[in-house]
Structures are given as C-alpha cells and as structure tokens.
Amino acid sequence: xxxxxxxxxxxxxxxxxxxxxxxxxxxxxxxxxxxxxxxxxxxxxxxxxxxxxxxxxxxxxxxxxxxxxxxxxxxxxxxxxxxxxxxxxxxxxxxxxxxxxx
Amino acid sequence: xxxxxxxxxxxxxxxxxxxxxxxxxxxxxxxxxxxxxxxxxxxxxxxxxxxxxxxxxxxxxxxxxxxxxxxxxxxxxxxxxxxxxxxxxxxxxxxxxxxxxxxxxxxxxxxxxxxxxxxxxxxxxxxxxxxxxxxxxxxxxxxxxxxxxxxxxxxxxxxxxxxxxxxxxxxxxxxxxxxxxxxxxxxxxxxxxxxxxxxxxxxxxxxxxxxxxxxxxxxxxxxxxxxxxxxxxxxxxxxxxxxxxxxxxxxxxxxxxxxxxxxxxxxxxxxxxxxxxxxxxxxxxxxxxxxxxxxxxxxxxxxxxxxxxxxxxxxxxxxxxxxxxxxxxxxxxxxxxxxxxxxxxxxxxxxxxxxxxxxxxxxxxxxxxxxxxxxxxxxxxxxxxxxxxxxxxxxxxxxxxxxxxxxxxxxxxxxxxxxxxxxxxxxxxxxxxxxxxxxxxxxxxxxxxxxxxxxxxxxxxxxxxxxxxxxxxxxxxxxxxxxxxxxxxxxxxxxxxxxxxxx
Numbered sequence: 101x102x103x104x105x106x107x108x109x110x111x112x113x114x115x116x117x118x119x120x121x122x123x124x125x126x127x128x129x130x131x132x133x134x135x136x137x138x139x140x141x142x143x144x145x146x147x148x149x150x151x152x153x154x155x156x157x158x159x160x161x162x163x164x165x166x167x168x169x170x171x172x173x174x175x176x177x178x179x180x181x182x183x184x185x186x187x188x189x190x191x192x193x194x195x196x197x198x199x200x201x202x
Numbered sequence: 203x204x205x206x207x208x209x210x211x212x213x214x215x216x217x218x219x220x221x222x223x224x225x226x227x228x229x230x231x232x233x234x235x236x237x238x239x240x241x242x243x244x245x246x247x248x249x250x251x252x253x254x255x256x257x258x259x260x261x262x263x264x265x266x267x268x269x270x271x272x273x274x275x276x277x278x279x280x281x282x283x284x285x286x287x288x289x290x291x292x293x294x295x296x297x298x299x300x301x302x303x304x305x306x307x308x309x310x311x312x313x314x315x316x317x318x319x320x321x322x323x324x325x326x327x328x329x330x331x332x333x334x335x336x337x338x339x340x341x342x343x344x345x346x347x348x349x350x351x352x353x354x355x356x357x358x359x360x361x362x363x364x365x366x367x368x369x370x371x372x373x374x375x376x377x378x379x380x381x382x383x384x385x386x387x388x389x390x391x392x393x394x395x396x397x398x399x400x401x402x403x404x405x406x407x408x409x410x411x412x413x414x415x416x417x418x419x420x421x422x423x424x425x426x427x428x429x430x431x432x433x434x435x436x437x438x439x440x441x442x443x444x445x446x447x448x449x450x451x452x453x454x455x456x457x458x459x460x461x462x463x464x465x466x467x468x469x470x471x472x473x474x475x476x477x478x479x480x481x482x483x484x485x486x487x488x489x490x491x492x493x494x495x496x497x498x499x500x501x502x503x504x505x506x507x508x509x510x511x512x513x514x515x516x517x518x519x520x521x522x523x524x525x526x527x528x529x530x531x532x533x534x535x536x537x538x539x540x541x542x543x544x545x546x547x548x549x550x551x552x553x554x555x556x557x558x559x560x561x562x563x564x565x566x567x568x569x570x571x572x573x574x575x576x577x578x579x580x581x582x583x584x585x586x587x588x589x590x591x592x593x594x595x596x597x598x599x600x601x602x603x604x605x606x607x608x609x610x611x612x613x614x615x616x617x618x619x620x621x622x623x624x625x626x627x628x629x630x631x632x633x634x635x636x637x638x639x640x641x642x643x644x645x646x647x648x649x650x651x652x653x654x655x656x657x658x659x660x661x662x663x664x665x666x667x668x669x670x671x672x673x674x675x676x677x678x679x680x681x682x683x684x685x686x687x688x689x690x691x692x693x694x695x696x697x698x699x700x701x702x703x704x705x
Contacts, residue, residue, distance in 0.1 A: 115388065122377075122381055128373055128377065131377050132377075132380075135377075135380045135381070135384060138384045138388075139384060142384060142388050142391055145388070145391050145392075145395075146391045146394075148395075149391060149394055149395035152395065153395075153398060161398075163276070163394075164391075164394065167343050167394075170343070170347065171346075171387060174347060174350045175384075177350075177354060178350065178353075178354070178376075178380055178383075181354055181357065181376065182373065182376050182377070182380070185357070185361070185369060185372055185373045185376060186373060188361075188364075188369055189366065189369040189370060189373060192365075192366040192369060193366045198370055198373065198374055
C-alpha cells in the first residue's frame with residue numbers, strides 16, 4: 101500500500117467517524133467536534149489529491165494546498181461562530197442542549 | 203472563447219467588493235454609521251446589478267472576469283449568465299425594499315450604540331455580497347467559500363433579539379449548514395482529484411459518467427439540499443425563519459435559501475449536461491413533492507402567523523425541485539430548453555418577492571398587535587388594510603392565481619408535467635396550490651373578520667413601511683405580466699438557445 105492510499109483511507113475513516121458523530125450525537129458541542137473531524141478528513145483527502153496530482157518534477161500539486169489553507173480558515177471561523185452561539189445559549193439558559201429533538 | 207475577460211467584467215468585481223467594503227467600514231465606524239452605509243450601498247448595488255443586466259442583455263453573452271488576469275484552471279473566474287443576472291437583480295431589488303422597510307424597525311440611536319441595529323445593518327450588505335459571490339462564482343471552491351460567507355452572515359440574523367429560543371434556532375441552523383457545506387466540500391475535493399479542475403466550464407468538458415463523478419455530485423447535492431431546507435432537511439428552517447425579526451426573515455426566506463438551490467442548478471444543468479440522470483432527478487422531484495405536501499399540511503395547523511409563513515417556505519422550496527424530473531431527460535441534449543427549467547427559476551424569483559412581502563406584513567401585524575396568533579387577528583384588516591392587502595397579494599402568488607409570478611411559474615411546471623406525460627407532478631402542483639389557498643385563506647378570513655371588542659393597537663405603523671411592503675408584493679404580481687417566454691434572457695450563456703415559452 102502506498103503512502104497516498106494509506107492517508108486516503110485515514111481521511112475516509114475520519115470523514116466516516118465525523119459523519120456518524122454529527123448525525124448520532126445529540127449534544128451541540130459534540131456535533132461541532134464531529135464537524136471538525138470531518139473537516140480534518142476532507143483536508144487529508146485533499147492532501148492525497150495533491151500528492152497524486154504531482155507533475156513536472158514537483159512533490160505535489162500546489163493548488164490543493166492553497167485550498168486546504170483556505171478551508172481550514174473557513175472551518176475555524178465556522179467553529180468559532182458555533183462555539184460563540186453555544187456559549188451564549190448556555191449563559192441564557194444554563195444548558196448546552198438543543199431541546200428534545202436536538 | 204470562455205476564458206477571456208469581457209468588457210464590463212469589472213462590474214462583477216464591484217458587485218462583490220462594494221458590499222464587502224461597506225461591511226468593513228461599518229465595523230470600523232460602528233454606531234449609526236452602519237445604517238447610513240447600508241442606505242448608500244442599496245442604490246449603488248442596485249445600479250451595479252442593473253448595469254450587469256444591461257451588459258448581458260445587450261451583448262447576449264456571458265459577462266466574464268478572471269481575477270488577477272489568471273485564467274482557469276489556475277485562476278478563478280467570475281461569470282454572469284442570464285440566470286445569475288436575473289438572480290442578482292432580484293436580490294438587489296429585494297434588498298432595497300427590505301432595507302427601506304427595516305429603517306422603521308432598526309432605527310440607529312443618536313448617541314449610544316445598540317446591538318441589534320448595528321448587527322442588522324452590518325450583516326445585510328454581508329448577505330448581499332455573499333449572494334452575489336454565489337451567483338457569479340465560476341469555481342466550485344470559490345462557491346464553497348461564498349456559501350460559507352452567506353451562512354456566517356445569515357445565522358446571526360436569526361438571533362438578533364438574543365432570546366434563548368432564537369439562539370437555539372440559530373445554532374441548529376448553523377449545524378445543518380455546516381453539515382451541508384462539509385459534504386459539498388468533500389464532493390468538490392473528489393471532483394478535483396478526478397479531473398484536476400474546479401472551474402465549472404472546464405469541468406463540464408472533462409466530467410465523465412463514472413462512479414467518482416456520481417459520488418461527488420451526490421455528496422454535493424445532499425449538502426446543498428441540507429442548506430436549502432428541502433424535505434427531509436427542513437427541520438431547522440421554521441424556528442429559524444419564524445424567530446428572526448421580520449426584515450431578517452424576509453432576507454432569509456426570500457433570498458438566502460435560494461443560493462444553495464441556485465448551486466444545485468449549476469451542478470445538474472451546467473456541470474453535467476452531457477450525462478443526464480433521469481432516475482436521480484426523479485428522487486429530487488419526490489423530495490420536492492414531499493416538501494410541498496408536508497410543508498403545506500403542517501402550515502395549515504400552525505397557531506402563529508410567522509410559523510405558518512415559515513412552513514409555507516418549506517412547501518414552496520419543494521416546487522423549485524420539481525423542475526429537475528421535468529427538465530432532465532435522457533434523450534434531450536439541452537435540458538434547459540424546457541418549460542420546466544424556466545418555470546423553476548421563475549418560481550424561485552417570484553417566491554422571493556412574495557415571501558418577503560408576507561414576512562414583512564406579518565412583522566407589521568405583530569408590531570401593531572403585540573402578538574401574531576392567527577386566532578386573534580380579527581379586526582386587523584380594518585386597522586391595517588394596506589398591510590393585509592400586501593399579505594394577500596403575496597398569498598395570491600403562492601397559490602398560483604393569475605396574474606402573478608407564481609401563476610406563470612406553476613403554469614409552466616404544470617404544462618411541462620402534462621407535456622412530458624409525468625402527470626403525477628401536475629397533481630402535486632395542483633394539490634399544493636389548493637393547500638396554499640387553504641392556509642392563506644385561513645389567515646385572511648381571520649384578519650378580515652370584524653372583531654367584537656375594539657382593537658387596541660400597541661404601536662402605530664407608518665404608511666411608508668406599509669407602502670414598501672405593498673411595492674414588494676406588487677413585484678411578485680407584476681412578474682406575472684412578464685411575457686410568457688422570459689426564457690430568452692435566462693438562457694443567455696447556455697448553448698442551443700430555443701425560445702419557446704409555454705408550448
């Protein structure tokens with residue numbers, strides 16, 4: 101098994117674990133963490149894509165790397181916004197859940 | 203050919219940069235300047251959208267701009283075809299209307315700084331810029347960023363009043379949106395891995411009918427459906443849209459949910475026109491039909507006016523997805539020629555105006571009465587006749603009564619369903635129209651009834667705000683007077699133009 105395949109499988113496992121957590125876990129904080137797990141998996145997959153697209157003597161295709169960095173920034177912002185909302189909700193109600201159907 | 207910048211391409215950059223500059227200035231200056239900046243942006247943005255429309259109309263070609271003069275696949279392209287231009291003009295007109303309406307609801311205080319007005323006037327241009335970025339983005343990753351910007355601008359609008367229930371609604375909305383965007387990103391990564399480009403035009407040339415393309419497109423479509431609140435992903439929408447203040451609800455329900463729908467059109471009609479998938483399109487249609495039936499029936503059972511309107515949005519989003527089974531056929535080279543395609547797009551535009559007008563009139567009614575319980579609306583028709591009239595005009599378009607934009611859109615979907623021999627969609631359209639008539643009538647019957655005791659109004663509602671709501675509702679009705687083949691403009695930028703109208 102080549103390195104790229106191994107990383108690719110790792111990414112797939114992370115995405116799968118994250119999706120499971122996002123759908124099954126009722127707690128918002130866990131959902132946010134699961135979202136970050138999927139994000140990690142997607143960025144790992146993008147890294148594999150970069151490695152496989154290597155050409156012209158380069159070690160990898162540079163475009164996915166640029167996109168990964170942007171993606172990380174976006175995911176970070178999303179997490180920050182979600183945490184801020186959750187903290188505010190906790191301060192207002194004293195609980196960090198979304199009610200019955202959360 | 204498609205990879206060179208056209209004259210007037212800078213207008214596309216302005217359409218994104220101007221609102222973003224407004225947001226940054228509002229953040230820096232703060233206080234009551236945010237409102238002034240938004241009020242300056244509104245006519246300027248409208249002028250830009252109209253200038254783009256004029257350029258696209260006069261050249262009958264796609265307006266294009268390559269950022270930094272780098273052409274795709276290395277660079278990022280902005281493209282405005284007929285469809286994106288129509289959506290941009292709709293957005294600009296509606297934002298101007300909502301902005302004028304919101305001046306009465308979010309007046310900026312003279313000395314101090316209030317949170318809700320500041321946030322509203324800052325985020326309204328942010329939503330606008332993000333929407334424009336979605337409509338003209340030519341690169342799938344860029345579109346991901348634009349969608350995320352839209353989400354980040356839209357979510358705080360839900361919880362402007364800071365009550366616990368709206369905070370929970372905003373958080374749920376955000377979680378659904380994050381689920382959707384990460385699936386979209388995963389699909390985009392797979393497409394890049396398979397074809398080495400994310401540019402829509404280049405991708406449509408490279409993409410093959412093979413498993414990885416199916417996997418990518420299904421992931422992206424699922425993600426976008428979660429953001430568009432199509433059944434069964436609609437759970438987040440009613441509390442979020444009903445809990446937001448009226449102008450914010452109008453933006454969220456009228457415009458924000460249309461952006462992911464727009465991207466589904468991009469995916470299905472622009473990226474894979476050469477490999478139509480009628481079976482998958484049927485699934486989208488079935489989900490749309492379920493949304494229409496479930497949304498309408500639940501709307502009928504609502505006690506509060508704003509929740510009723512929010513569930514009606516769930517139903518009307520269903521109509522948008524009926525265009526997929528009707529327009530995607532195996533034997534057709536150009537699915538966009540069909541009546542259904544135009545009908546679906548027209549439904550998106552007319553619903554934007556109708557729903558914004560209904561949310562704003564519901565906001566005025568709630569302001570005047572101090573509540574929005576449907577059972578206690580009697581007498582409001584006498585107290586606020588203009589507002590109730592605007593609500594009724596919006597309702598006419600939702601029901602699909604002539605003459606209104608909703609009528610033309612639904613007539614086109616009906617015609618297409620009959621012409622294609624897929625009569626079951628016609629039944630859904632008709633039943634949905636009847637149910638819409640039911641819930642609109644439910645409200646109007648209460649509102650127009652005479653009350654036994656004299657109605658006490660909590661607040662007076664200015665005529666100017668009522669006039670704005672009527673103007674927005676009239677836009678939805680006037681769309682019905684657009685000649686029956688508006689397809690010509692919408693088709694600009696798509697090969698194989700066939701101007702047909704209702705056949």
